Amino acid sequence: MSQRAEADTVAVDVKDGIAWVKFNRPEKRNCMSPKLNRQMLRVINELEFRDEVGVLVLTGEGAAWSAGMDLKEYFRETEAQGLKGVRHSQREAYAWWERLRWYQKVTIAMVNGWCFGGAYGPLFACDLAFCSEDAQFGLSEINWGILPGGGASKVAVELMPMRKAMYHALLGETLTGKQAEAAGLVNEALPAERLEGRVTEVAQKLLKKNRETLKATKDAVRHVREMTYDNAEDYLIRAQEALNWHDRSDGRHHGMNQFLDDKTYKPGLSEYDKSK
Ligand code: COA
DSSP: OOOOOGGGSEEEEEETTEEEEEEOOGGGTTOBOHHHHHHHHHHHHHHHTOTTOOEEEEEESTTEEEOSBOIIIIIIHHHTTOHHHHHHHHHHHHHHHHHHHTOSSEEEEEEOSEEEGGGHHHHHHSSEEEEETTOEEEOGGGGGTOOOTTTHHHHHHHHSOHHHHHHHHHHOOOEEHHHHHHHTSSSEEEOHHHHHHHHHHHHHHHHTSOHHHHHHHHHHHHHHTTSOHHHHHHHHHHHHHHHHHHOTTOHHHHHHHHHHTSOOOOTTTSOOOTTO
């Protein structure tokens, strides 16, 4: 097939509050080229503040989630342009992963197939991750003579215990979906035919919750990991007080009233009703 147009490297479908965003280079196992990286940033920027989008799911067209960076277009061709080309394409890739890490909406990686190397960047950037049992995960960099860069080494140690991360990085073997679940790379591995249903179910649960609170919570979980206990305590007080101001729906008072006065729900068991 002739080269896919930049605009066609990512597919989007917004339905019932969920933005389904797909890596769309199945013929190249959805590896990330500079074109795809630019288009992905455009797409997620455009979706971020749309009211009808409550959750973003990142998945892949065809047999792969993403086979990592495009060895030809991201590495070889940019290296041929010298340092400027290399840095430029790195920035384009890192930019959309960073945007996703701090995205306004909750993000879910739905890993439907191959997930290698550079794909660990967007995998980590997503708040939650679900995969099919037949997906395969690998830090394949060692197999072709580079170290796991683009954040991939960091992702491994963030998500896995040290020994597992080291083995994973040094051996370049693949993990099955179930092994990835056991290692902590994903929340759950499911039979392929149940993957989309489960992700939809989780997204629907999230859609019922207060959006401002979700954003404050996901940011808090990422930020406090790198803080001392005392700094975290202080940050969380300030983040809650900022949320009190940001949340124009005054969610916490509705939450309290519906429990204490109306007795219509129990916070231990479900969320308050946003529609009241
Ligand atoms: N970079 C560039 N091209 C890639 C690619 C990548 N990361 N991953 C796949 N492709 C291309 C192949 O070169 C091939 O192109 P062609 O049809 O023009 O020959 C096409 O995608 C299909 O790949 P193929 O290897 O035939 O598919 P497969 O299903 O047999 O194997 C993989 C799938 C993912 C196991 C294999 O493609 C692979 O090992 N890719 C590299 C993974 C990797 O190391 N990524 C880390 C980069 S940091």
